[in-house]
Amino acid sequence: MERRVRVRFAPSPTGPLHIGGVRTALYNYLFAKKNGGDFLLRIEDTDRTRFVEGAERYIIESFEWLGIKFDEGVGIGGDYGPYRQSERKDMYRKYALELVEKGWAYYAFDTPEELDAVRKRYEAEKKNFQYDCKTRMSLRNSLSLSRQEVERLLEEGRAYVIRFRFPENEDIHLDDLIRGHVKMNSSLLDDKVLYKSDGMPTYHLANIVDDHLMKITHVIRGEEWLPSCPLHVMLYKAFGWEDTMPAFAHLPLLLKPEGNGKLSKRDGDRLGFPVFPLQWTDPKTKEVSSGYRESGYLPEAVINMLALLGWNSGTEQELFSLDELVQVFSIERISKHGAKFDLEKAKWFNHQYLMKVSDEELTDAFMSDLKSRNIERSKDFVASVVRLIRERCNFVKDLWSNSDYFFVAPEEYAEKALKKRWKDGMTEKMMVISNNLQQISDGKDWGQKAEDFLMKHITDNGLNMGQVMNSIRLAVVGDTKGPNMLDIMNVLGKDEIISRINKAIERIGILCREE
RNA sequence: GCCCCGUUCGUCUAGCUGGCCUAGGACGCAAGAUUUUCAUUCUUGAAAUCAGGGGUUCGAAUCCCCUACGGGGUACCA
Numbered sequence: 001m002e003r004r005v006r007v008r009f010a011p012s013p014t015g016p017l018h019i020g021g022v023r024t025a026l027y028n029y030l031f032a033k034k035n036g037g038d039f040l041l042r043i044e045d046t047d048r049t050r051f052v053e054g055a056e057r058y059i060i061e062s063f064e065w066l067g068i069k070f071d072e073g074v075g076i077g078g079d080y081g082p083y084r085q086s087e088r089k090d091m092y093r094k095y096a097l098e099l100v101e102k103g104w105a106y107y108a109f110d111t112p113e114e115l116d117a118v119r120k121r122y123e124a125e126k127k128n129f130q131y132d133c134k135t136r137m138s139l140r141n142s143l144s145l146s147r148q149e150v151e152r153l154l155e156e157g158r159a160y161v162i163r164f165r166f167p168e169n170e171d172i173h174l175d176d177l178i179r180g181h182v183k184m185n186s187s188l189l190d191d192k193v194l195y196k197s198d199g200m201p202t203y204h205l206a207n208i209v210d211d212h213l214m215k216i217t218h219v220i221r222g223e224e225w226l227p228s229c230p231l232h233v234m235l236y237k238a239f240g241w242e243d244t245m246p247a248f249a250h251l252p253l254l255l256k257p258e259g260n261g262k263l264s265k266r267d268g269d270r271l272g273f274p275v276f277p278l279q280w281t282d283p284k285t286k287e288v289s290s291g292y293r294e295s296g297y298l299p300e301a302v303i304n305m306l307a308l309l310g311w312n313s314g315t316e317q318e319l320f321s322l323d324e325l326v327q328v329f330s331i332e333r334i335s336k337h338g339a340k341f342d343l344e345k346a347k348w349f350n351h352q353y354l355m356k357v358s359d360e361e362l363t364d365a366f367m368s369d370l371k372s373r374n375i376e377r378s379k380d381f382v383a384s385v386v387r388l389i390r391e392r393c394n395f396v397k398d399l400w401s402n403s404d405y406f407f408v409a410p411e412e413y414a415e416k417a418l419k420k421r422w423k424d425g426m427t428e429k430m431m432v433i434s435n436n437l438q439q440i441s442d443g444k445d446w447g448q449k450a451e452d453f454l455m456k457h458i459t460d461n462g463l464n465m466g467q468v469m470n471s472i473r474l475a476v477v478g479d480t481k482g483p484n485m486l487d488i489m490n491v492l493g494k495d496e497i498i499s500r501i502n503k504a505i506e507r508i509g510i511l512c513r514e515e
Numbered sequence: 516g517c518c519c520c521g522u523u524c525g526u527c528u529a530g531c532u533g534g535c536c537u538a539g540g541a542c543g544c545a546a547g548a549u550u551u552u553c554a555u556u557c558u559u560g561a562a563a564u565c566a567g568g569g570g571u572u573c574g575a576a577u578c579c580c581c582u583a584c585g586g587g588g589u590a591c592c593a
Contacts, residue, residue: 014593044593047591047592050592050593110591112590115591126516127516128516128517128589161591176520179519179520179521182519182520184519189518193591196591197591198591202590202592204593222587223520224588224593225587225593226520227518227587227588227589228588230519250520253587255586257526308527308528309527310527312528314529335527335528336520336521337521338520339527340526340527342526344526345526345542345543346542348541349542391556392553392555393554402553402554417552421552464551465551469551480552481552481554482553483550483552484552
């Protein structure tokens with residue numbers, strides 16, 4: 001019988017969610033929805049020493065922002081709960097003991113200090129220590145110790161861990177959905193701890209038990225898990241759950257944009273792009289890490305960018321909505337190698353989506369940005385500015401840097417532009433123009449009338465059109481940038497334009513005399 | 516060190532069942548057009564001898580082997 005597709009995203013609440021984790025979740029989501037299955041959120045908080053307050057809330061909020069919805073799990077509920085591993089603590093012990101009984105696992109009484117000492121000894125001989133089939137008999141565990149001794153230690157309440165007992169020289173095969181067939185020999189693998197002395201399972205045990213109990217059909221996770229996957233396969237075998245063992249897909253990692261290694265928290269701060277979906281303040285150090293949301297990225301753009309980082313549809317289409325991605329997604333088209341994050345492409349994606357935002361919405365966003373700068377203008381005015389400059393922006397915050405002169409008259413004039421655009425005698429010519437502009441009656445079509453006048457004035461007096469227009473631009477904008485002069489004149493209106501021209505005449509006139 | 520995975524333009528990638536590849540697209544870059552400015556937009560261009568070397572084959576980016584390089588793992592972390 002065909003099983004209903006069920007996948008899970010299982011982060012640890014040890015800090016903010018890394019953008020690579022977001023991609024892993026996205027691929028899980030796309031796969032689940034594409035196949036009409038369930039997508040669940042499980043919190044793997046078995047390491048109490050690394051638990052970070054607020055991380056779980058952060059994770060949930062991140063997906064809310066991105067618009068990725070879980071069908072089951074922490075914060076949603078479901079028939080297979082609880083979905084927080086710390087709340088499932090008691091049930092893992094039974095499974096660990098079951099493995100000991102079956103001979104697939106054993107008690108180990110070595111203290112961390114003892115193991116450290118052994119490692120040091122090996123290191124001194126330039127050898128590597130591994131708790132495995134070759135060394136386990138020389139360590140203190142229920143395999144090497146007599147039955148009476150083990151019972152005595154257990155009764156005394158000695159601290160112990162339960163380790164998996166890898167069989168000797170056995171090839172373990174696994175078929176990865178992305179990488180194909182992978183083979184590893186059990187003799188090379190170490191006897192991983194399954195159950196810790198604090199009564200908590202490790203990832204390996206909890207993961208397999210929960211995936212089985214939650215009827216997970218596909219495990220889609222980061223490549224860092226590939227080396228321990230043979231252990232996971234063996235665990236399914238040991239429990240006798242091979243029939244329902246999920247299929248595995250190990251995703252390539254996200255790499256640093258420059259240099260080597262996987263993308264880390266530091267790279268973001270250093271290279272100026274976020275590594276986290278949302279801004280995060282470390283509860284202990286108070287250190288702030290930037291987030292995509294706060295940096296002005298649209299969730300749709302982040303999703304689209306992430307989806308294409310390591311996957312493609314096989315067509316030349318690059319812009320996809322979440323729903324479209326669901327339609328075309330397939331695990332087979334995920335690439336095998338790591339991908340470097342590309343900031344420029346990320347900006348381009350955001351630009352694409354920003355252009356789809358309505359004038360109305362963009363105006364509202366800009367209004368609140370202006371408010372934070374203590375600037376209040378009518379919505380009509382802001383909307384007319386937005387219409388003129390929106391296409392040159394990648395982010396909402398670019399609206400301001402591309403239109404500040406609409407709200408504040410220039411105090412300074414770009415030096416380069418000054419030399420090039422305000423030639424000898426321009427001050428006098430501008431005075432004449434200013435006076436003439438003053439004669440034109442104000443009104444909605446003032447800009448048009450002003451331009452008509454300028455055209456005529458320029459031809460009648462044999463002036464250079466480029467020079468005149470650019471000088472006016474310099475006076476009004478303070479630079480050589482900006483939209484069409486006619487549009488600027490229309491938006492700013494008669495009084496403001498003339499006042500700026502006069503101000504420029506005065507200021508630049510002084511500058512010229514000083515020279 | 517050992518184990519596993521990977522390697523096509525600067526970056527993301529197409530190519531996977533060998534010939535349609537003088538290797539395609541996108542970002543970025545350059546030039547031109549439009550905009551009497553800047554940006555947008557459009558057009559064009561530069562950019563990978565397919566990591567290197569051996570095979571197999573009439574024919575290989577595509578299959579096999581070796582080497583190099585990159586990444587991951589090697590915790591009572593996930």
